[in-house]
Every structure is written in structure tokens, then in C-alpha cells.
Amino acid sequence: MDYRLGKIYKIYTARSPHIYIGSTTQPLPHCLYNMRKDNVRQLLALGGTRIELIQRVACDSKDELNCTLVAVRADYIARGLTVISKLPDATTQLTPIICDCGKTTSKSHIGRHIKSAHHIAYLQTVANTIQYAVVLIYRNTNITPPANLITSVD
Numbered sequence: 118m119d120y121r122l123g124k125i126y127k128i129y130t131a132r133s134p135h136i137y138i139g140s141t142t143q144p145l146p147h148c149l150y151n152m153r154k155d156n157v158r159q160l161l162a163l164g165g166t167r168i169e170l171i172q173r174v175a176c177d178s179k180d181e182l183n184c185t186l187v188a189v190r191a192d193y194i195a196r197g198l199t200v201i202s203k204l205p206d207a208t209t210q211l212t213p214i215i216c217d218c219g220k221t222t223s224k225s226h227i228g229r230h231i232k233s234a235h236h237i238a239y240l241q242t243v244a245n246t247i248q249y250a251v252v253l254i255y256r257n258t259n260i261t262p263p264a265n266l267i268t269s270v271d
């Protein structure tokens with residue numbers, strides 16, 4: 118998916134007060150004919166259904182596109198319109214999470230985040246600190262360290 122091609126669109130018909138607002142990276146007509154969501158199919162069944170671009174959103178990720186989608190829907194709802202599309206999981210998926218490493222991520226990004234160089238560097242720091250602490254404990258007691266404990270931490 119090329120999220121630089123992100124778009125927010127609406128599907129509506131004069132025969133219903135209900136509006137569907139969605140996001141896509143695909144051309145819009147393609148979008149209308151491939152709609153499998155029940156609430157959109159109900160609008161299509163009424164006839165006279167139109168799809169219209171609300172805004173283009175050149176972004177880097179699905180999360181970013183979803184954030185805009187949530188904002189646009191909220192705006193339509195605030196104007197008293199009946200938006201039938203459900204909020205994407207974005208509301209929970211996008212809630213910021215501050216990782217122990219200090220970086221801000223989100224539920225939908227955490228899987229990728231924990232593989233990032235920044236997070237791995239943080240884990241290495243934690244591992245080094247723990248190892249150093251363990252070595253100090255052995256040095257300050259008469260307990261014999263396990264043979265596989267690396268003691269060259271100085």
C-alpha cells in the first residue's frame with residue numbers, strides 16, 4: 118500500500134440521510150464497486166449512490182490515514198450528519214503508548230517497534246546493566262558465579 122495516495126471519501130445517496138466515510142489508497146470508483154461492507158451495500162441498494170473525495174491525505178502509514186479518517190468522521194458527526202461507518206480500531210489501536218525505551222508508539226505499531234534499532238539498543242543497555250549488577254553481587258559475596266557468567270564487565 119502506498120499511503121502517500123491516501124484518500125478520505127464519502128458514499129451517499131439522496132435517498133438516505135446516512136453517509137459512509139472511509140479511507141483508501143485505491144482509485145475511488147474501484148473502491149465503490151468493491152465494497153463488501155454491509156452498511157455500504159445497503160446504500161448501494163437504494164440507488165443513486167455516489168462516491169466523492171473529501172480530501173487527499175499523503176501520509177506514511179495506515180495509522181496516519183486512520184487518524185485523519187477519525188478526525189473527518191468526528192467533524193461530520195459534529196455537523197449533525199449521520200455517519201454509518203464504524204470507527205476503525207484506530208481509536209484503541211492508535212492510543213499512544215510510551216515504551217520503556219522512551220519512544221512513543223501505538224498498539225498497532227508495537228510489533229514493529231520492538232524490532233527497531235532504537236528499542237534493541239535499549240534492551241542491550243538493560244541487559245548490560247543487569248549483567249553488571251549481577252557481577253557486582255558475586256564480587257561482593259563469597260558465592261561462586263556460574264562458569265558461563267561473563268565477568269569482564271570493567
Ligand SMILES: [Zn+2]
Pocket residue numbers: 216217218219220230231235236239
Ligand atoms: Zn521501545
